[in-house]
Amino acid sequence: LAGVGALALGGTATAIAETVPWQRAARPEKPPAPVEFYGDHQPGIATTPPSALVLTAFDLATNDRASLVDLLKRWSSAAEALMRGELLDTSTGSSARLRDSGETRGLPPASLTLTVGFGPGAFDAIPELVREKPPGLSPIPPMRGDALDDARGGGDLVVQACADDEMVAFHATRQLTRLAKGIATPRWSQRGFGATTDVRRGQTPRNLFGQKDGTANPQPGTLGFDPVVWVQPGDSPPWMVGGAYLAVRRIRMDLDRWDLAAASQQNKALGRDTVTGAPLSGGGEFSAPDFGATDNVGQLTIPADAHIRVANPAFNDAAEMLRRGYSYDDGYTDDRRRDAGLIFMAYVRDVPQQFTPVLRALTERDAMHAFLTHAASAVFAIPPGCQPGGFLGDTLLG
Ligand code: HEM
Numbered sequence: 522l523a524g525v526g527a528l529a530l531g532g533t534a535t536a537i538a539e540t541v542p543w544q545r546a547a548r549p550e551k552p553p554a555p556v557e558f559y560g561d562h563q564p565g566i567a568t569t570p571p572s573a574l575v576l577t578a579f580d581l582a583t584n585d586r587a588s589l590v591d592l593l594k595r596w597s598s599a600a601e602a603l604m605r606g607e608l609l610d611t612s613t614g615s616s617a618r619l620r621d622s623g624e625t626r627g628l629p630p631a632s633l634t635l636t637v638g639f640g641p642g643a644f645d646a647i648p649e650l651v652r653e654k655p656p657g658l659s660p661i662p663p664m665r666g667d668a669l670d671d672a673r674g675g676g677d678l679v680v681q682a683c684a685d686d687e688m689v690a691f692h693a694t695r696q697l698t699r700l701a702k703g704i705a706t707p708r709w710s711q712r713g714f715g716a717t718t719d720v721r722r723g724q725t726p727r728n729l730f731g732q733k734d735g736t737a738n739p740q741p742g743t744l745g746f747d748p749v750v751w752v753q754p755g756d757s758p759p760w761m762v763g764g765a766y767l768a769v770r771r772i773r774m775d776l777d778r779w780d781l782a783a784a785s786q787q788n789k790a791l792g793r794d795t796v797t798g799a800p801l802s803g804g805g806e807f808s809a810p811d812f813g814a815t816d817n818v819g820q821l822t823i824p825a826d827a828h829i830r831v832a833n834p835a836f837n838d839a840a841e842m843l844r845r846g847y848s849y850d851d852g853y854t855d856d857r858r859r860d861a862g863l864i865f866m867a868y869v870r871d872v873p874q875q876f877t878p879v880l881r882a883l884t885e886r887d888a889m890h891a892f893l894t895h896a897a898s899a900v901f902a903i904p905p906g907c908q909p910g911g912f913l914g915d916t917l918l919g
Contacts, residue, residue: 552629565636572717578676606630638901713847733798763905792827
């Protein structure tokens with residue numbers, strides 16, 4: 522056996538010597554143009570989701586308005602440079618606080634987007650902001666079956682970094698975290714991944730249950746998108762116009778139990794065919810579900826407790842949302858259960874009207890819920906985008 526091993530090893534060594542090491546193999550792909558930082562809306566919401574997510578929440582270490590303004594200015598100019606693929610200050614003489622750590626040196630920006638927002642606590646901490654707390658930012662009330670880890674939820678500020686290169690998303694978060702020193706301290710961070718190849722091919726990406734996830738999402742650029750996602754003129758408070766609210770749920774998915782379920786049970790729990798994504802009432806992925814359809818024994822084809830029925834706007838006072846979640850895999854818990862699932866993220870114009878009632882309905886009636894555990898929760902107000910010379914949050918703090 523030892524001889525066989527040595528032979529095999531010898532063979533491998535020769536192969537390596539004769540070919541280009543994989544680390545150095547050329548990948549001739551034209552990098553996509555960087556995502557624009559400035560604009561009416563912050564990037565990272567209506568922009569195509571790249572493959573990697575680093576979502577970080579911070580607690581404010583100050584109640585001083587001027588310090589928060591200082592931080593937002595620093596974050597905005599850093600975000601603008603990072604999204605263009607620039608490093609921050611690289612001069613060796615710079616103070617450690619300003620010096621870039623450099624792990625993305627030479628890398629393209631990889632569609633990096635940085636999105637910044639305020640948690641409810643920011644408005645409580647800073648006396649001048651108490652009266653500015655938006656009604657659309659109400660925290661999500663406890664739901665039956667919640668197993669929320671407080672240390673992994675909440676937060677006064679949030680930074681969402683998305684990129685097609687995990688190193689780029691990590692680096693950008695690292696720089697913003699460094700720039701926050703003394704003003705805000707990291708509270709939690711979650712890393713997620715998505716099925717980017719599907720996204721690049723214009724197909725709906727799949728989640729860890731193997732389902733096409735995002736089919737019924739409002740589409741950026743269509744008439745229906747803006748009133749669902751962006752705070753509109755006339756909504757309160759005025760400084761949020763052009764912004765959105767972000768609801769985050771860390772949802773553990775019981776993959777082992779799901780894998781044991783029959784395909785027909787999986788399809789019925791969702792109300793769609795897992796493989797094609799088509800509603801069980803027939804047609805293709807993008808056909809409208811017929812919620813009144815019945816089979817030959819009079820049973821609803823899309824069952825009463827199917828996820829897509831319970832979540833559909835028709836049964837929720839027309840409440841809609843933009844879902845922009847990422848899968849996560851954090852290995853195994855202390856009791857050896859797999860900690861994997863969905864970092865569910867929904868962007869809405871108003872949390873208590875568009876998100877909370879749908880979440881409550883799903884908690885109470887969704888057949889898929891039996892396979893899910895909600896393990897953390899957070900809400901943030903994402904102010905509108907900024908223009909050159911301005912900074913993120915300047916409609917509130919400028
Ligand atoms: C791990 C948890 C979840 C998984 C795996 C999941 C998966 C899916 C899938 C596969 C679809 C069908 C395809 C599509 O339209 O995207 C869907 C639809 C939907 N989900 Fe979820 N979902 C989860 C949690 C949630 C939560 C927490 C909410 C909101 C509170 C939600 C809201 C919706 C809505 C609004 C739809 C579209 C319904 C329609 O109009 O057809 N989902 N989900």
